[in-house]
Amino acid sequence: MASVKEELILLYEYQTLEKQSKILEASLNNHMALKELGKLKREMSEEKSSIDSKRERFLFLDKELKKVEKKINEFTDEIGQFEERIYGGEVTTIKELNALKDKQELLQDRTKKSEESAIEMMEEIEILSKEIEKSQEIIDTIKKEYSEKRLKTCQELGKIKEGLESIEVRKTKLENTISPELLNIYKRIKKNKPNPVAPVIENSTCGGCMTELSIMIADEVMRSEKIVYCEHCGRILVKQ
Structure with a gap:
């Protein structure tokens, strides 16, 4: 069974594939x-x-x-x-x-x-x-x-x-x-926000809403022991 860290990496990869698929579909139709x-x-x-x-x-x-x-x-x-x-x-x-x-x-x-x-x-x-x-x-x-x-x-x-x-x-x-629970969370967030998974970029900033995260949230993301959400936009955060 994959760890939370591994699942988050796979979920981020899944999101990347969805974005690539969308680009290719647009290229196909247009x-x-x-x-x-x-x-x-x-x-x-x-x-x-x-x-x-x-x-x-x-x-x-x-x-x-x-x-x-x-x-x-x-x-x-x-x-x-x-x-x-x-x-x-x-x-x-x-x-x-x-x-x-x-x-x-x-x-x-x-x-x-x-x-x-x-x-x-x-x-x-x-x-x-x-x-x-x-x-x-x-x-x-x-x-x-x-x-x-x-x-x-x-x-x-x-x-x-x-x-x-x-x-x-x-x-x-x-x-x-990826676990069905995590996929369901991903799909639920996606209904309201594009790119439900956001990497934490420099200065502990959410790559989704570009808002600086609190030290505690940033630290939890770095540990990758559980699913952590951006306190501002609600996206799933992953270590960059």
């Missing part, structure tokens, strides 16, 4: 690379949304362009038919001839406007095509960076997890060595 990975995922998502929107517009324009091209072909055929009627000798009166020419000019005007619309669509389709290609290149670059960073991050987080597991094994071993 790892900078996780934020960077999150940022890359957001950038990738934004680019994908942009591509989806551009592709949707691209497909719409492509569909509309085919409709316009079909109209242009129909207009061209009709204009050709009017040409035949106007110059083929079929029309015998000036009135009919002028009416046909008016219809032909109207179709020519519609054809011109349709061709202008088709050109605008083709230009926009070309721009969209280049933008989609550029966005895809950006996504591919982000994917590569994400994969490399994720692999490195997994390795770093793996080491942290290994450290935590090692600490948990050591803590369990200490818990089985």
Whole structure:
């Protein structure tokens, strides 16, 4: 069975492991690379949304362009038919001839406007095509960076997890060595104060609340024959 002095040393070691565990857990949860990975995922998502929107517009324009091209072909055929009627000798009166020419000019005007619309669509389709290609290149670059960073991050987080597991094994071993009574006292104090075990530092000062101890308390700590508490903060005192 361990002496009070030995148990206090083990308890102080247990507290140190808890502090290390807390630091590693914070490092695990707040790892900078996780934020960077999150940022890359957001950038990738934004680019994908942009591509989806551009592709949707691209497909719409492509569909509309085919409709316009079909109209242009129909207009061209009709204009050709009017040409035949106007110059083929079929029309015998000036009135009919002028009416046909008016219809032909109207179709020519519609054809011109349709061709202008088709050109605008083709230009926009070309721009969209280049933008989609550029966005895809950006996504591919982000994917590569994400994969490399994720692999490195997994390795770093793996080491942290290994450290935590090692600490948990050591803590369990200490818990089985330290008396349940002392552990209960430790946990009770911890509910109200961080670091329930405080070393006595120079000038007989409590390392927890940094208050000077009385000579009697300091002397009892040095003897390490029983559990001694700081008369100011109530922490368990151990010899430095």
